[in-house]
Amino acid sequence: MIFVQDFSVICSLGKNKIEARKNLNNGASPGLRARTDLLLDQEEAYFGCCDGDLPEIPEVFSEMKSRNNQLLLSCYLAERENFQKVLKQYDPSKVAVILGTSTSGSSEADKYIRDCLEGELSDFQGTQQELGSPALFLSSYLNLSGPAFCISTACTSSTRTFISAAKLLNAGIIDAAIVGGVDTLARMPINGFNALKALSLQVCRPFANDRSGITIGEGAALFLLTREIGPLQLLGFGETSDGHHMTAPRADGLCAAAAMKEALERARLKPENIGYVNLHGTGTQLNDTSEMNAMQQVFADKVPCSSTKNLTGHTLGAAGAVEAAILCLLLTEEAPSIPAQGEALSNYQPSDIKTGLVIDATLLSKKPMMTNNFAFGGNNASLIIGVSNA
Structure with a gap:
């Protein structure tokens, strides 16, 4: 069994768990705001931002200095004492x-490319953008010497870190794992989504009839996983790949449903045992339709569900x-409330309504919960997390 000892999060909902919890309960997102500096044509669009100062990367790690790693460090420092209490027990x-x-x-x-084009000197190093940099930086910062690597499978990247860690823990290769993810707002992916006509200029409206695309956000979250009993438990996970299209999901949601079913089977749970499903729910026409088809196959209308990307953006x-x-x-x-989509039923x-989509905030029992993430290339992953009963 795999347990969550503690976790930390920073996103447009807030710079720590306390702020994020408060704003989640209120359906507010202080960091969700309009900007004109990210699109090439300088058009105004909404983004989920992590505002405020971020800690500096120590000079000894200058070759890995990036906003990504600064956000990651801020996320760790928010729960440093709790993480260290557990980490000091392990080799x-x-x-x-x-x-x-x-x-x-x-x-x-x-920035380096722009500086070069303008004839300006730059101290940029290639290691700053290397995809493994966040894991290598945090491992080095904490003086750890166990496996350290990043997964980059688009929108399922950090979902799959739980799966990789669970396999290493169950095999006895490691005794503890820090898992999670981090991404910051960058012009390249933002303008790429805009070129695909997938970016909404307004705050995204997952599953709404008039949805027009995604809102991109930035954020980081970290979790400390061990085999020792903790307050929360990773009950199950599932992952599939449909290989349908480079960017479009399979319309019938068959393989996405298979990932959810695999997670349920691994957790030894039935659909009705799940209290809430956090949907991938990007706000694009294709993703939302595909996911609703998958939800109907697994849960019908028996389990409440919603997307929270209208609060965090797609991170x-x-x-x-x-x-x-x-x-x-x-x-x-104490009394959790399901995040609603916040729009009128019409x-x-x-x-979508028949799948249990929550329109108004609804009190929730503390049953296990599922989260779905689906990525470009047909990569699908689902996790089930619950309160520990061990």
Whole structure:
């Protein structure tokens, strides 16, 4: 069995668990705001931002200096004492750091290219944008010597860190793992989504009839996993790949449903045992339709569900971790309330409502919860987290 000893999160909901919990309960997102500096045509669009100062990267790690790693460090420091209480019990060589990312230091690389074109000198180093940089940085910062690597499978990146860690823990290769993800706002992916006509200029409206695309956000979340009993438990996980299309999901949701079913089977749970499903729910026409088809196959209309990307934005490689943190916030709340889509019923497709889509905030029992993430290339992953009964 795999347990969550503690977790930390920073995103547009807040810079720590306390702020994120408060704003989640209120349906507020202080960091969700309009900006004109990220699109090439300088058009205004909404983004989920982590505002405020971030800690500096120590000079000894200057070759890995990036906003991505600054956000990661801020996330760790918010729960440093609790993490260290657990980490000091383990041999540093038996603690893994497994993180998901898709942008890493691409903003620094972007600036470097612009500086070169303008004939300016730059101290940029290629290691700043290397995809493994976040895991290597955090492992080195904590003086750990166990496995340290990043997973970059687009929107399932940080979801799959839980799966990799669970396999290493169950095999006895490691005794503890820091998992999660981090991604920051960067012009390259933002303008790429805009070129695909997938970016919404307004705050995204997952599953609504008039949805127009995604809102991109930044964020980080970290979790400390061990085999020792903790307050929360990773009950199950599932992963599939449909290989349908480079960017479009399979319309019938068959393989996405298979990932959910695998997670349920591994957790030895039935669909009705799940109290809430946090949907991938990007706000694009294709993703939302595919996911609703998958939900109908697994849960019908028996389990409440919603997407929280209208509060956090789509945090790309960090999405799985940020949304797993939302589950942990709900599971550790005295009287948790399911995050609603926050729109009138008339704005949603009848088929979506039949899957249990939550329109108004609803009190929740502390049953196990599932989170889904689906990525480009047909990569699908689901996690089930619950309150520990061990």
